[in-house]
Amino acid sequence: MTKIAIIGAGSAFTREIVMDIFGIEGMDEGIIALVDIDPARLAIARRLVERIVEMTGKRWQVLVSTDRREVLAGSHFVINQIEVVGLETVKYEFEIPLKYGVKQCIGDTLGPGGLFKTLRTLPSWIEIVRDVEELCPETIILNYTNPMSAVTLLTSRITDIPVVGLCHSIQNSSRQLAKYAGVPYEELKWRAGGINHMSWFVELTHQGKDLYPVLLDKIQDPELLRKDPVRFDAMKHLGAFVSESSGHFSEYIPYYRKRQDLIDKHCSTGYNGATGFYANNWPIWRKKNDEEILQQLSGELPLEMKSSHEYAAVIIEAMVKNEPKVIYGNVVNQGLISNLPQDGVVEVACMVDRNGVNPCRFGRLPEHLAALCRSNMAFFELAVSAVLERDKDMALHALMVEPLTSAVCSLDEIKAMFEELYEAERAFVPELR
Numbered sequence: 001m002t003k004i005a006i007i008g009a010g011s012a013f014t015r016e017i018v019m020d021i022f023g024i025e026g027m028d029e030g031i032i033a034l035v036d037i038d039p040a041r042l043a044i045a046r047r048l049v050e051r052i053v054e055m056t057g058k059r060w061q062v063l064v065s066t067d068r069r070e071v072l073a074g075s076h077f078v079i080n081q082i083e084v085v086g087l088e089t090v091k092y093e094f095e096i097p098l099k100y101g102v103k104q105c106i107g108d109t110l111g112p113g114g115l116f117k118t119l120r121t122l123p124s125w126i127e128i129v130r131d132v133e134e135l136c137p138e139t140i141i142l143n144y145t146n147p148m149s150a151v152t153l154l155t156s157r158i159t160d161i162p163v164v165g166l167c168h169s170i171q172n173s174s175r176q177l178a179k180y181a182g183v184p185y186e187e188l189k190w191r192a193g194g195i196n197h198m199s200w201f202v203e204l205t206h207q208g209k210d211l212y213p214v215l216l217d218k219i220q221d222p223e224l225l226r227k228d229p230v231r232f233d234a235m236k237h238l239g240a241f242v243s244e245s246s247g248h249f250s251e252y253i254p255y256y257r258k259r260q261d262l263i264d265k266h267c268s269t270g271y272n273g274a275t276g277f278y279a280n281n282w283p284i285w286r287k288k289n290d291e292e293i294l295q296q297l298s299g300e301l302p303l304e305m306k307s308s309h310e311y312a313a314v315i316i317e318a319m320v321k322n323e324p325k326v327i328y329g330n331v332v333n334q335g336l337i338s339n340l341p342q343d344g345v346v347e348v349a350c351m352v353d354r355n356g357v358n359p360c361r362f363g364r365l366p367e368h369l370a371a372l373c374r375s376n377m378a379f380f381e382l383a384v385s386a387v388l389e390r391d392k393d394m395a396l397h398a399l400m401v402e403p404l405t406s407a408v409c410s411l412d413e414i415k416a417m418f419e420e421l422y423e424a425e426r427a428f429v430p431e432l433r
Contacts, residue, residue, distance in 0.1 A: 001029060001030050001031060002027065002030040002031070002076055002077075002316070002320055003030060003031040003032075003033065003074050003076050004021065004030065004031070004033070004075065004076065004077045004078075004079065004316065005033040005068070005071060005072055005075040005077070005079065005136070005139075006032070006033070006035065006045075006079045006081065007035045007036075007068060007078065007080050007081065007082055007128060008035070008036060008080065008082035008083060008145070009034035009035055009041075009042060009045040009049075009081070010036040010038055010041030010042060010044065010045055010290075011081035011082075011083065011144070012285075012289045013081050013144055013310070014034075014045050014048065014049070014081070015293065016308035016310055017079065017308070017310055017312045017313065018032070018048070018052055019052060019305055019307070019308070020307055020308055020310060020312065020313030020314075021312070021316060022052055022053065022056045022058055022060065022305075023056070023307055023313070024313060024317045024320075024321075026321065027058075027316075027317070027320065027321075028059055029058065029059040029060060029061075030060050030061070031060065031061045031063060032049060032060055032061070032062055032063070033065070033071035033072065034049060034062065034063065034064045034065075034071075035065055035066070035067075035071060035072075036066065037066055038066075039066055041290065044293055044294065044297075045064075046062060046064045047297050048293050048296075048297065049062050050062055051296075051297055051303065052303075052305070055303070055305060056305065068128065068131060069131055069135065072131055072132060072135040072136055073135045074135075074136055075132075075135075075136040075139050076136075076138070076139055076140075076320075077140055077142060077312075077315075077316055078136065078139050078140070078141050078142070079142045079144065080125070080128070080141060080142070080143045080144060080151070081144045081145060082121070082124065082125065082128070082145050084117075084120045084121045084124050084428075085120055085428045086117075086282070087283055087286070088428065089116065089117075089120065089428055090113075090282055090283065091279060092116075092421060092424045092425055093107055093112060093113035093116050093279070094107060094113065094278075094279035095279075096112070096421050097112040097113070097405075097417060097421075098275075099417075100408070100413050100414075100416070100417045101408045101409065102257075102404060102405055102408050102409065102417070103257055103260075103263060103275040103276075104251055104275070104276070104278075104279075104404075105247040105248070105250060105251055105257075105271075105273045105274060105275060105276075105277050105278065106247055106248050106251060106277065106278040107251070107279065108146045108147065108278065109146055109147040109148070109149075109196075109197055109248070109252070110147075110252050110376060110379055110402055110403070111402055111404050111405060112399060112417060112418075112421060113279075114150075114402075115379075115383055115395065115399050115402070116421055116429065117147060118150045118384070118387070119386070119387060119395060119425075119429040119430065119432075120425065120428045120429045121145065121147075121150075121151065122151065122154050122384065122387040123387060125151060125154065125155070126154070126158060129155060129158060129159050129161070132159075132161060133159055140161070140162045140164070140315075140319070140356060140357070141155060141161055141162065141164070142163075142164060142166055142312050143155065143164070143165045143166065143330075144165075144166055144167075147380070147383075148165045148167055148196040148197070148330055149165065149195055149196045149197075149344075149345045149376070149377070149380045150380045151165065152164070152165035152196075152330045152331075153332075153344065153345045153380055153381070153384050154384045154387065154388070156332045156345070157384065157388065158388075162356055162357065164329040164330060164331055164350070165196060165329065165330030165331075165345065165347075166310065166311045166312060166315075166327075166329060166330070167328075167330070167347070168308075168309055168311075169196070169197060169199070169244045169245075170199060170243050170328040170347070171309040171311075171328075172309065173201070173241070173242075173243045173244075174188060174190055174192075174201075175309075176228070177190070177204060177211070177215075177241060180215060180224065180227075180228075181204075181206065181211045181214050181215055182214075182218075183206040183211070187206055187207065188204075188211075189203070189204075189205045189206065190203060190204050190205070191203040192243065192328065192347075192349075193336075193337055193346065193347065193348050193349075193362035193365060194242075194243070194337075194346065194347055194365060194369065194373050195330075195345065195373045195376060195377060196345070196347050197243065197244035197248055197249070197252060198242055198243065198244065198249070198252055198372065198373055198376060199242070199243040199328070199347045200241070200242055200243070200365065200369045201240055201241045201242075201243070202240050202365065202366065202369075204241065212235075212239070212240075215232075215235065215241070216235075216236065219232045219235075219236070226268060226272075228245075228246050228272070229246055229267070229268055229273070230247070230249055230250045230256055230272070230273055231245075231246050231249060233256075233266055234253070238368065238369065238372075239366070240366070240369060243347075246266075246267070246272040246273055247270070247271040247273040247274065247277060250266070250267050250273045251404050252372075252403060252404075253372055253375075253403055254403040254404060254406070254407035255407075256273070257273070257275075257404055257407075257408075258404070258407040258408050263275060311327040311329070314327055314352070315327060315352050315357065318352035318353055318354075319352060319353065319354055319356060320354075322354040323353070324351055324352065324353045325351075325352050325353075326349055326350070326351055327349075327352055327357070328347055328348065328349055328350065329348070329357055329359065330345050330346070330347045331345065331346065331348070331350065331359045332345060332346075333345065334359075335361065336348050336359050336360070336361055336362055337362045337363070337364070337370075338363060338364050339364050339365060339370045340370055340374060340377065341374065341377055341381070344377045344381065345377075345380070346362075346373075348360055348361075348362045349362075375401070375403050376403070378401050379398050379401060379402045379403075382395070382397050382398035383395065383398040386398060386432065387430065390430060390431070390432050390433050391432060392422075392432035392433060395418070395432060396414070396418050399414050399417070405417075
């Protein structure tokens with residue numbers, strides 16, 4: 001009987017992932033273990049999952065605990081969705097960098113926000129991985145927690161348990177591209193590779209026709225350009241469309257957020273790059289998500305069974321039923337992309353079957369695209385090493401090489417910003433030497 005553990009079950013991902021899992025044909029019974037350190041959010045997750053079990057008529061047993069050790073044993077799949085003290089720190093990680101001119105949109109992967117999210121997330125995750133090694137060593141870890149590359153990289157460094165980082169950017173972006181180009185999604189053909197939040201669609205065709213000239217022509221229309229301003233501008237100059245949203249992507253490169261005139265020109269509203277978008281809205285979204293689930297449970301809003309584009313259930317079905325599927329996963333490079341660091345984490349197509357997640361070799365990225373990926377990978381390497389070695393200088397150096405911060409600030413300013421953030425979050429991050 002398949003057993004699946006979800007760590008951080010209060011996350012917004014749970015609803016979609018559980019619906020996908022219970023929608024797998026032939027998987028009519030199993031055990032799903034829900035873990036969250038917040039009893040109130042765990043209670044909501046339990047009610048939600050039990051309702052979905054009831055709706056599907058399947059015979060899944062639901063285990064619930066605030067102590068993961070009570071329910072981890074025997075899990076075949078461990079899904080990580082943890083958020084470590086995010087509500088208490090999100091304002092620090094936006095407002096302190098803002099004083100130094102670093103204007104973040106999301107701030108959960110790179111930049112000052114991404115660095116300090118890494119510093120406060122990874123120590124807790126290490127403890128979870130040690131429990132997984134002890135209690136369910138034959139499992140596979142499916143990671144959804146950002147910063148995706150950093151969490152997956154650290155996991156690969158501390159355990160032999162297989163891990164794959166999962167995102168929805170390739171699935172969503174490929175669908176957006178089909179819509180932008182005006183072609184049926186089922187007929188779109190692409191080849192993509194890179195790192196999480198910076199995979200590049202290096203080939204994009206429809207019935208043998210290159211779609212990039214089509215897109216370049218279409219973005220002459222200001223209305224279309226406004227829908228995805230940073231990604232379309234980058235495509236125009238770099239020759240490929242990137243996998244992550246305009247707002248996220250604007251933070252990972254040095255071109256769009258270093259001056260207010262550039263932000264005004266390219267980074268419009270919301271996920272397209274608004275300064276402070278995540279810090280100002282995430283606490284509200286989190287509360288609204290819980291309220292929406294409660295309304296669905298009370299019948300005020302419909303709770304409809306529908307499939308998402310997330311990969312967790314695809315992997316589970318492929319492995320349990322030995323029905324090969326293709327996903328895009330974040331895995332250790334090891335020869336997959338030849339001109340990116342071989343011990344770093346890359347995002348490539350992977351074939352999944354009963355043997356697990358089997359990455360496919362990509363080859364070389366165009367060198368200018370690889371260089372942009374390498375800048376991000378250097379940040380992840382330093383940030384992860386800072387946690388593993390408890391090295392404060394490594395954490396500082398991560399911020400010094402990070403593309404946006406280094407485009408805006410001097411080394412003195414970066415050091416001052418880092419120290420101010422470190423003091424503000426001293427209660428939430430490890431003691432670094």
